[in-house]
Amino acid sequence: MQATSIIFRSFITFRRIPSRIVLSTAAASLILSMGMYTLGQPLYMIALFALLPWMPVMLFESLWKVKHYSWIAIFAVVCVLQIGHVGEHIVQVGALSIANGTLACPPPVDNDLNAQRAVSAGLRPASSSSTGHSASFIVKSDPAGQALMDANGSPVTGPHACGVFGQLDLEIVHLVWEVAGWLLALLLLAQFPRNKWMWAAVVLASIHTVEHLFICYTFFFDPSFVYDGSRQVWGTLASGNIVTAFPLGKEPTILNFYDVAGRFGIAAKNGLIGALFPALNIYLPERPYLHFYYNTLVTAPMVVAFLLELRHSYNQYLAKAMPELGTETLVVATTRLQPRRFKPGETIIRQGERAEHFYIITQGEVTVYWRDARGQEYAVDTMHSGQFFGEIGLYTGEPRTATIRAAGPVEVMMLDCDTFMDLMRDSQGSRESMEQTIRDRLLMRLPARA
């Protein structure tokens, strides 16, 4: 468990983005969200501005991790996105269960029509203009579609139950997300086929995908408008940027199959199973709860699968530099790799100085210089991404035999002397290969090809 937490901490540490940028981003996120809160913006605006500064940071860090860790990094990104998705569902069921939330999704918008309806109902001054904001609060409605009042005669009000970003609670968004998650789960299964938890996640994701494909078909393509029904009419009231939707009765309309049945899907209350087995219908969960369960049941095994695979993950450049190392050794050595960046012309190691680190080039190009007895320096070679240097001084205990400078922007992964020597001691194959490389370099001054 301790080893897993060390590997996990090493994996999630920012490597591409310098600490000062991470701290600046955190500060910007805090300032923007506090600013939105102070300006009286609704929750989704506060959340959006809190997340915005992190997007480029997370993008660049993710790309770096994918380059260094390959599929396990992609796995991590999928898990993070799915956890965020489950978070939205938790907010939804929390609003429904605890906070008198109303399932009017996406929430009514304070547009000209809804504002005018509120004016006509005498709820809003005629002079106030619409804000364009999505309703944060919704007055609950009775079966007639009028405002539900409590014992004191006040309207019963609660938040909308559509997640934080309620305007994204659309069938097409659900479908795209679910299908993408399902296909990504299948791709991950191909990479990690022995992981039982991943198989479980794929099966559950497949079932969930069937639900959403069926629901979406009835939404987009089922044309049967044959059911007499009604739609809720809303008026919207704005207090600054915070909008409350007020029910103003129902208007008769013709509904389609999606409205009356299709939107419940297969396993939710009033869905297919409820229609086939009416006695069972009372026990089936409502759609928001069912989909919360679905997403939790897909995401939980996926996260477990990821953590299990992370225990076997290692840096791809290290593995290519030392292919003879076993998986466990690579995993441990990976946690000790440190990235470092050099500007063009910057000296990485200097001829004659003490050897302290082993370097693997992960980005850019370096030039190898050798200084003769007269002090004349010659460029003897160029090394590229995937190649390594610094092993001669560490292995022999001698001072550096060459100077290496960055030819352009360069990124290297460094291993300290103790870890490098441990790797040489633990792996005979690596030791022999490294000794051959050292012989070749000392004789020919040729770079090793990783």
Added chain:
Amino acid sequence: MNTSRFKLRPIVLTLLALLVYAGQTLAQGSTKASLADWEARFPLLALIIILVIIVDLIFMLPIIRKLWSQ
């Protein structure tokens, strides 16, 4: 670790049961489709299930073959 997992399970199960119960309270009367309306869409549902199974098999069969041969 085992001890904390043992204590966690009843809490998680209780929360899930509360959510299922809370889910019942949302039920309201509404215009309903008939069983015949659902049955008319069975071929569509079957097609969707077959499609999902085919895509699953396209990914899974090579994996299963590879695991079997190892």
